[in-house]
Amino acid sequence: MKKIGVVLSGCGVYDGSEIHEAVFTLLAIDRAGCEAVCMAPDIELNVVNHLTTEASGEKRNVLHESARIARGNIADIKTVKATELDAVILPGGFGAAKNLSDFAVKGSAATVNGEVARLLRDMYEAKKPIGAVCIAPALLAALFGKELSPTVTIGNDAGTAAEIDKTGAKHQECPVTGFVVDRENRIVTSPAYMLANRISEVCDGVDNCVKELIKLI
Amino acid sequence: MKKIGVVLSGCGVYDGSEIHEAVFTLLAIDRAGCEAVCMAPDIELNVVNHLTTEASGEKRNVLHESARIARGNIADIKTVKATELDAVILPGGFGAAKNLSDFAVKGSAATVNGEVARLLRDMYEAKKPIGAVCIAPALLAALFGKELSPTVTIGNDAGTAAEIDKTGAKHQECPVTGFVVDRENRIVTSPAYMLANRISEVCDGVDNCVKELIKLI
Numbered sequence: 001m002k003k004i005g006v007v008l009s010g011c012g013v014y015d016g017s018e019i020h021e022a023v024f025t026l027l028a029i030d031r032a033g034c035e036a037v038c039m040a041p042d043i044e045l046n047v048v049n050h051l052t053t054e055a056s057g058e059k060r061n062v063l064h065e066s067a068r069i070a071r072g073n074i075a076d077i078k079t080v081k082a083t084e085l086d087a088v089i090l091p092g093g094f095g096a097a098k099n100l101s102d103f104a105v106k107g108s109a110a111t112v113n114g115e116v117a118r119l120l121r122d123m124y125e126a127k128k129p130i131g132a133v134c135i136a137p138a139l140l141a142a143l144f145g146k147e148l149s150p151t152v153t154i155g156n157d158a159g160t161a162a163e164i165d166k167t168g169a170k171h172q173e174c175p176v177t178g179f180v181v182d183r184e185n186r187i188v189t190s191p192a193y194m195l196a197n198r199i200s201e202v203c204d205g206v207d208n209c210v211k212e213l214i215k216l217i
Numbered sequence: 218m219k220k221i222g223v224v225l226s227g228c229g230v231y232d233g234s235e236i237h238e239a240v241f242t243l244l245a246i247d248r249a250g251c252e253a254v255c256m257a258p259d260i261e262l263n264v265v266n267h268l269t270t271e272a273s274g275e276k277r278n279v280l281h282e283s284a285r286i287a288r289g290n291i292a293d294i295k296t297v298k299a300t301e302l303d304a305v306i307l308p309g310g311f312g313a314a315k316n317l318s319d320f321a322v323k324g325s326a327a328t329v330n331g332e333v334a335r336l337l338r339d340m341y342e343a344k345k346p347i348g349a350v351c352i353a354p355a356l357l358a359a360l361f362g363k364e365l366s367p368t369v370t371i372g373n374d375a376g377t378a379a380e381i382d383k384t385g386a387k388h389q390e391c392p393v394t395g396f397v398v399d400r401e402n403r404i405v406t407s408p409a410y411m412l413a414n415r416i417s418e419v420c421d422g423v424d425n426c427v428k429e430l431i432k433l434i
Contacts, residue, residue, distance in 0.1 A: 011228060011236075012285035019228075019286055023240040023416075030417045050284035051291065067267035068229035069236055074268065199240075200247045 002034040005088035008066035009095025014048035018093035024203045028210035038074040040066035077115045082122035092134020101139040108166035110142040129186040129216035137189040141169035153180040155191030177204040188212045219251040222305035225283035226312025231265035235310030241420045245427035255291040257283035295332045299339035309351020318356040325383035327359035346403040346433035354406040358386035370397040372408030394421040
């Protein structure tokens with residue numbers, strides 16, 4: 001059974017993984033007959049109250065909160081090697097841009113969490129495919145933009161697309177249930193909640209993206 | 218557009234709503250062309266660390282945590298009237314048995330949160346259907362067992378089924394993607410993670426349960 005790594009960044013769109021995107025990623029992997037291997041870094045996040053969208057001043061642990069989505073079946077990313085996986089995917093949510101990287105603050109000058117960067121570089125070197133949805137493709141641009149100039153999508157948000165282009169990556173517009181494949185770099189990306197107005201659009205877009213990711217294995 | 222109330226109890230299987238069940242409930246409602254109206258009580262919960270499954274000693278707010286699943290689009294249940302809804306459904310997770318009721322501690326002698334009880338009684342009186350999945354049917358048994366003797370399912374767990382029977386309700390065994398309909402009382406229930414071994418089974422069971430709930434409107 002093919003093993004697909006799922007890199008989570010917390011539990012909730014404003015300070016972690018977008019929950020619907022993460023759940024539909026796990027669903028699509030199961031429906032495709034593959035096994036999801038959930039992981040997250042053991043670092044702190046700054047809590048946002050999801051009722052008010054304001055920072056609460058509280059800190060929580062990214063690995064512990066991600067474990068909510070994974071029902072406890074999750075590893076510290078530092079223990080996961082690329083040799084154990086056939087592919088890897090990053091759901092979206094602000095956690096991808098605030099916890100796994102600092103793209104939300106630094107845009108094209110963002111850096112990526114060391115363990116996330118290590119795993120993604122090792123996957124690339126091993127010619128194993130990488131997927132990302134919603135804002136997470138910006139993390140791939142920050143990591144690989146200069147070296148690989150990958151083509152990715154976050155939908156059609158002009159400001160975010162401009163920051164992605166500044167990294168050296170190439171942004172390509174894409175409709176909500178579609179995806180963009182960079183075959184040379186084995187990278188597949190899809191807009192999800194960067195464009196979606198309905199939860200069913202997110203489910204369809206993520207499902208299409210995961211299916212394409214698995215085809216690239 | 219039909220409005221389906223979704224009563225949440227936090228965000229995470231061990232101290233709130235089971236996330237996959239809640240997300241698939243929202244998905245099924247959208248796919249059926251209806252509108253989900255998310256709600257939760259403004260009360261405290263006792264946090265469980267989902268990596269270790271141990272109590273952390275921390276408190277969080279049920280409404281604020283539920284807002285993570287609802288992406289902020291959620292109401293305090295005390296503001297929601299049965300007249301505004303066409304049906305209501307409760308996803309599972311320990312939150313249904315620890316926050317919305319005390320079934321996890323008191324079994325058949327459990328009582329139900331006042332606002333949850335008020336809304337469910339008003340829905341019943343208005344002949345509007347009620348759905349519940351996973352452990353949440355036990356809450357319906359605790360609330361309605363003596364008066365209505367409803368037939369419900371939580372799958373096949375003997376201990377939980379015995380507690381449900383003690384309330385005056387009748388437990389009926391059911392496979393993971395099936396559901397049990399009590400047509401007289403307009404109550405539909407399904408086992409979800411009380412039986413499921415795979416996330417896709419949960420998606421299918423919840424989808425079938427929501428479709429039947431909507432047929433009962």
